[in-house]
Amino acid sequence: MYRIGRDACKTQIITLFFCFFASFVLLADENKPGGFLDLEPRIEVFQGDWDKADRPDSSAKGWTPLSETSFRADDRREFVWLRAEISKTELTTKPWLLLHPYIQKVTAFVDGKATTAEPVHFWSNPDDRPLPHHFIAIPLNTVDLNPSAQNHTIHIRVEPLFHINTFFYLLNDLELVKELTFHTALAFALLAMIAIMAIYNLLLYFSVRDSVYLIYVAASLSALAYACLLTNIAVYFVDASGLNPKQGFLAGLVTFIIHVLLFQRLLDTGNKYPRIHKLASVIAATGFIWLILSPLLTYDVLVLGWMVLGYPVYFGALFIAFQLAKSGYHPARYFIVGWVPYLVAVILTGVEYASLIEPTNWVSYFVPVALAWEMALFSLALASRIKILRDERDTLQAQQIEVSEKAREALERSNRIKDDFLNAVSHELRTPLHTIQGQLDMLREAPLNREQNDAFRLIEYANLRMTRQVGGILDFVDAQDENLLSSPQVFEPQSLFDLLEYEFREAARAKPVSLAFGMEDSVPGKVFMDGLMLEKVLYQLIDNAVKFTSAGGEVLVRGSRLTDDSVLRILVSDTGPGIPDAQREKVFQAFRQGEAGLTRRYGGVGLGLPLASSLANALGGQMRVLETSDHGTTLEVTVPYGDVHQSEHHDPDQLSLGDVIQVPRVLVVEDDAGNRMILRKQLEKIGVISEGVQNGLEAVQAAMNEPWDMIIMDCQMPVMDGIEATREIRLKAAANLDTPIIAVTANASESYRTQCLEAGMDDYCTKPLRMEKLQRLVTHYAEHRVVTRVREQRGLKDSLIDS
Numbered sequence: 001m002y003r004i005g006r007d008a009c010k011t012q013i014i015t016l017f018f019c020f021f022a023s024f025v026l027l028a029d030e031n032k033p034g035g036f037l038d039l040e041p042r043i044e045v046f047q048g049d050w051d052k053a054d055r056p057d058s059s060a061k062g063w064t065p066l067s068e069t070s071f072r073a074d075d076r077r078e079f080v081w082l083r084a085e086i087s088k089t090e091l092t093t094k095p096w097l098l099l100h101p102y103i104q105k106v107t108a109f110v111d112g113k114a115t116t117a118e119p120v121h122f123w124s125n126p127d128d129r130p131l132p133h134h135f136i137a138i139p140l141n142t143v144d145l146n147p148s149a150q151n152h153t154i155h156i157r158v159e160p161l162f163h164i165n166t167f168f169y170l171l172n173d174l175e176l177v178k179e180l181t182f183h184t185a186l187a188f189a190l191l192a193m194i195a196i197m198a199i200y201n202l203l204l205y206f207s208v209r210d211s212v213y214l215i216y217v218a219a220s221l222s223a224l225a226y227a228c229l230l231t232n233i234a235v236y237f238v239d240a241s242g243l244n245p246k247q248g249f250l251a252g253l254v255t256f257i258i259h260v261l262l263f264q265r266l267l268d269t270g271n272k273y274p275r276i277h278k279l280a281s282v283i284a285a286t287g288f289i290w291l292i293l294s295p296l297l298t299y300d301v302l303v304l305g306w307m308v309l310g311y312p313v314y315f316g317a318l319f320i321a322f323q324l325a326k327s328g329y330h331p332a333r334y335f336i337v338g339w340v341p342y343l344v345a346v347i348l349t350g351v352e353y354a355s356l357i358e359p360t361n362w363v364s365y366f367v368p369v370a371l372a373w374e375m376a377l378f379s380l381a382l383a384s385r386i387k388i389l390r391d392e393r394d395t396l397q398a399q400q401i402e403v404s405e406k407a408r409e410a411l412e413r414s415n416r417i418k419d420d421f422l423n424a425v426s427h428e429l430r431t432p433l434h435t436i437q438g439q440l441d442m443l444r445e446a447p448l449n450r451e452q453n454d455a456f457r458l459i460e461y462a463n464l465r466m467t468r469q470v471g472g473i474l475d476f477v478d479a480q481d482e483n484l485l486s487s488p489q490v491f492e493p494q495s496l497f498d499l500l501e502y503e504f505r506e507a508a509r510a511k512p513v514s515l516a517f518g519m520e521d522s523v524p525g526k527v528f529m530d531g532l533m534l535e536k537v538l539y540q541l542i543d544n545a546v547k548f549t550s551a552g553g554e555v556l557v558r559g560s561r562l563t564d565d566s567v568l569r570i571l572v573s574d575t576g577p578g579i580p581d582a583q584r585e586k587v588f589q590a591f592r593q594g595e596a597g598l599t600r601r602y603g604g605v606g607l608g609l610p611l612a613s614s615l616a617n618a619l620g621g622q623m624r625v626l627e628t629s630d631h632g633t634t635l636e637v638t639v640p641y642g643d644v645h646q647s648e649h650h651d652p653d654q655l656s657l658g659d660v661i662q663v664p665r666v667l668v669v670e671d672d673a674g675n676r677m678i679l680r681k682q683l684e685k686i687g688v689i690s691e692g693v694q695n696g697l698e699a700v701q702a703a704m705n706e707p708w709d710m711i712i713m714d715c716q717m718p719v720m721d722g723i724e725a726t727r728e729i730r731l732k733a734a735a736n737l738d739t740p741i742i743a744v745t746a747n748a749s750e751s752y753r754t755q756c757l758e759a760g761m762d763d764y765c766t767k768p769l770r771m772e773k774l775q776r777l778v779t780h781y782a783e784h785r786v787v788t789r790v791r792e793q794r795g796l797k798d799s800l801i802d803s
Contacts, residue, residue, distance in 0.1 A: 037094050037170035039154075040066065042084040051078055055109060055155045058083075082156040086170070091152055095141040096131075096176045100166035101232050101364050103136050105159035111152050113143035119159065126235055133180050134187070134232035140170075167360065186365065187231040193372045194224045197379050208386060212265040216382055219262045220375050222255040227368035249302050253291050256310055260284040263317045266331055266381050267324060276320065283309055314343055330388070331381040338377025345370035429466075429746070436463050437768030438678030442685075461506045467768055489763070490644050491531030493559055493568065494519050499772075500538055500557070507546055514554040515546065522561040523568065528642030532764075533615050534568075537623070540612040541572040541635055548576035553632075567621075567640050575632040579625060612637075618750075662790060664709040664782035668692040669699040669725065670744075671717040675767075679712060679744075682774050688782065696725030703733035709789075710782035711736070715745035715756065723759045730760040740781035744769055 048062020056062065066082065097108055105119040115138060116130050126132035130139050145152060156168075171179065198220035205213035228234040229248045260280050264270060269277035290305050297305070318339055324332035345366040352363045440460050448456060497517040508515035538557070545555045553575035560569050609623075616623040621639030628634070666688050670676035676692045683690040693699050697720040699713065711729070715722035726741050733739075740763070743756040748766040756764050762781065765773060 035171075036098075036175065037090060039084045039086070039168035039170060042086075043168060044083050046081040046083075050081065053079060053157070055081055055083075055112065055157065058153070078159060080158040080160060082158070084154050084156075084168070085151055086154060088150050088152065090170060091140055091145075094170035094172050094175075095139060096171050096173070097138045097140055097154070097156075098167075098169040098171055098176070098179065099136040099138070101135050103158065103166050104161045106136065106138070107157045108138045108140060109155040109157070110140050110143050111145055111149070112155070113145075115140055115142045119157075122232060123235060125239055131176075131180075133184070134235050135180055135183060137176060137180070167358075187233050187368070190231065190365070190368045190372045191224060191227055191233060194220055194227060194375055197375045198224065201379060201382070210386065210389075212262075212382065212385070215258065215262050215265060216378065219255070219258040219378075222251070222258050223371045223375060226251045226255045227371050230368050231364050249299065249306065250291060250294055253287060253294070253302075253306055256306065256313075257284050257287040257291070260287070260313055262378065263313070266335055266378065266385060267317065267320055268329075268331075268385070269320065272324065273320060276316070280313065283313055314339075314346070318343065331385040334377045334381035334384055338374040338381065342367075342370040342374045433463060433467050433768040435672075435674050435678060435768075437467070437770055438675070438682060441682060441771035442678070457506055463768070464503055488529045488642065489531065490526050490528055492526050493523050493531075494525070496531060496535055496538070497557065497559065499535070500542060503539070504542055504546060508555070511546065511549075511551050513546055513549050513551065515542075515557075516554070517557045517559075519559040520561065523559055524561075524641075524643065526644045527568065528644050529568075529639065530619060533619055534639060537612045537615045537619070537637060538570065538572070540608040540615075541637070544608045545572055545574035545576070545633075549574045549632075550576065562638065566643060567638050570637045571626065571634055572637070573632060573634040578630050578633050579628045609635075662786050664688050664778060664786050665707075666690045666778070666782055667699065667702055667708045667711045669694075669696065669711065669717070669722065670714045671695055672714075675714075679769075679774075682771055683778070685771075686775055686778055688778055696720030696722055696728075699725045700728045700733065703729045703736040703739070707735035708739050709785045710778065711739055711741045712744050712777075713741050713761065715743055715747060715752070723755060726756075726759045726761055740785060742777055742781065 043066040044063045045066050046056050046060075046062045047064050048056065048060060050056045050060070050062065063083065091110070099106060102122050103120075105121050107119045108115045118128065120129055120136055120138060122136065126134065129137075130142070131137045140154065198217050201213050201220070202217045205211075205217065225234075228237070229251050260283060264277055264280055267273075269280060287309050290302075290309065294302055318336065321332040321335045321339065325336060348357075349363060349366045351357050352360065352366075436459075440456070440463065443456060497519055501515065501517050504515055507513075542555065542557060549555055554573075555575075556571075556573045558571045558573075560571075561567065562569050613623045616637055616639060619639045621637065623635065623637045626634040626636040666683055668676055668679045668683070668690050670679060670692065671694050673694070676694070680690045680692055691702065693702055695717045696713075699711065699722075700720070702708075703711065713722040713726060720728075722743060722745070729736055729739075729741065741761045743753075743761045743764045744767060745752070745756070745764075746767045753764045763777065765777070
């Protein structure tokens with residue numbers, strides 16, 4: 001965009017000066033013989049005591065040769081009279097008198113006869129002029145003259161409103177047309193260039209959305225209005241005949257005020273020169289006040305105030321621009337090139353105004369030409385400034401991207417370290433817990449005295465609580481990383497309630513607290529959802545309820561089905577202290593409890609409800625505080641489930657195998673020798689034949705050698721891990737392509753669970769694995785496969801007999 005803007009500005013500048021040059025070559029006619037007739041050497045001005053609208057008598061004393069072409073506004077005379085003698089030939093061949101475009105209320109007389117009905121003013125309506133043009137051209141051949149007279153006297157009456165410096169040219173029709181055409185083309189070319197720059201930068205604003213473009217457009221429009229007045233083009237667009245000269249000054253003052261604001265942005269004074277920036281703002285505000293007071297001030301006071309305000313700003317801005325240009329600030333260079341010609345134009349206009357140089361009709365173009373040039377260069381400065389800002393923005397963005405990339409890499413590295421650490425901690429904690437749980441299961445049916453039995457129950461409860469706490473922390477980490485993924489399977493809600501009742505039985509007795517579970521008949525016997533995740537939700541809620549309920553209180557867990565909807569609704573009620581209204585949101589925030597000091601009174605770290613809420617959301621449900629008071633709290637969990645159709649499904653325990661009895665064969669894949677031994681002893685106690693291998697590679701080989709009814713697969717093992725081993729078995733072990741593979745691992749994260757299921761495993765269990773859970777796995781998978789295999793064998797045998 002910067003390059004386009006820069007090239008467009010260069011094109012406009014070239015076009016502007018090409019227009020000037022072409023107009024000068026085609027229309028200027030300074031060297032042609034018989035050109036303009038300058039009357040200034042013949043002009044006499046009446047200096048006597050005369051202040052009337054009628055011309056002084058030719059014989060009156062006071063007519064003196066014109067020593068200067070300047071007329072001042074403070075002249076006490078209302079009328080200034082001038083005269084000149086011309087020949088009959090001159091009047092015939094050059095019948096037009098051309099005066100300065102700023103001449104005020106002028107009337108021409110030839111031999112005492114007025115050539116126009118009304119005085120011609122520099123802001124007169126073109127239709128009211130002898131020639132409808134913004135220049136002052138007065139015809140001299142509109143009156144009847146004595147045909148025999150060889151010389152004629154021209155009188156010119158001027159009513160000066162302010163200081164004016166003029167010329168007096170006689171010219172013919174062709175010269176007049178050329179002169180006026182040239183000045184018309186020149187004036188409109190200047191205005192067109194300023195207007196084009198304003199429109200172009202307005203379009204840039206809609207693209208870039210930087211307010212500096214609006215300031216530029218405002219400065220361009222004010223410069224356009226000011227140039228219209230200076231070149232007198234305004235008379236073509238508005239009826240300016242009634243305007244006061246002060247109003248032309250006001251246009252210039254508005255231009256000055258907006259330019260101050262533009263200087264501040266182009267030169268970036270707010271950042272580079274804060275004090276000067278504030279001073280410029282004060283000057284702009286003073287100029288605005290001066291503008292408001294202008295109706296009460298005289299023209300000379302207004303001009304003086306403008307000069308006092310303007311010239312320090314004009315030259316101060318130039319000085320600042322030179323300093324910035326030295327430091328390599330490119331917009332300042334464009335500013336200097338654009339601003340110096342404007343200062344020169346202002347100075348030349350003042351010098352011509354003060355009659356220090358000869359009057360010229362070019363004076364009305366000094367400032368407009370400089371304004372057009374200035375706005376073009378300021379547009380380049382603006383484009384350069386925008387390029388600098390964009391380069392700075394791009395550099396900053398690149399730095400931010402680099403910092404963000406480094407932060408992302410550090411975060412990923414930190415996450416990997418965290419995941420590795422948690423997986424390692426989980427593995428190292430759950431592996432010994434699995435050993436402890438296995439030994440507890442082996443001791444469960446051993447003959448123990450009362451003291452030993454109490455110790456056994458305490459150890460079992462502590463082991464169970466430790467297992468739950470470790471799993472809860474890992475689940476919470478997954479919840480924070482949004483890695484909680486539901487893996488729905490068929491399970492029995494009532495069995496879940498039975499398991500939870502067993503787990504909390506000892507804790508409820510120890511307090512003591514009344515703990516009751518109830519399931520309505522509307523709840524299906526089997527549903528399709530992630531039962532393991534729902535178990536974790538209810539464990540946290542019941543644990544909280546038991547923890548916060550005082551001795552003698554009650555905890556009630558009720559399950560029901562929402563009417564006409566496949567949604568399981570579970571209410572967990574307690575008679576604890578309740579949750580104050582101000583604390584309702586806090587209890588769902590991690591590491592927060594309802595009131596300060598609850599951690600010391602009840603224990604825990606404040607993860608229960610936040611974790612339960614995250615798990616409920618992962619199930620597609622929600623959890624909320626249904627009601628709470630000083631007498632207790634009721635939490636509601638609603639989770640959707642899928643219906644299970646069991647038209648042809650039979651429980652393996654109820655299947656009759658006839659006379660053929662086959663014992664399930666289970667392959668145990670576990671690298672820890674102690675855990676491998678415990679698993680095999682547990683399976684032996686269940687009545688299952690088992691073999692053990694210590695890594696995934698051996699598991700693949702065993703699966704390729706013979707069929708198995710179930711494979712218990714550890715995941716983190718040397719040589720080959722359980723996930724890779726499962727993939728290999730599903731691809732290469734023909735006898736075990738559909739054999740149930742159960743992950744039994746110390747890694748409890750949901751993301752890892754998903755990896756196991758995607759690799760081809762049928763179920764996922766975390767260590768420690770209780771005997772009851774192992775029994776259900778054998779019944780559901782191994783024995784069911786035995787029944788299926790026996791049926792297939794019988795069907796094959798019957799088909800052979802029939803054949």
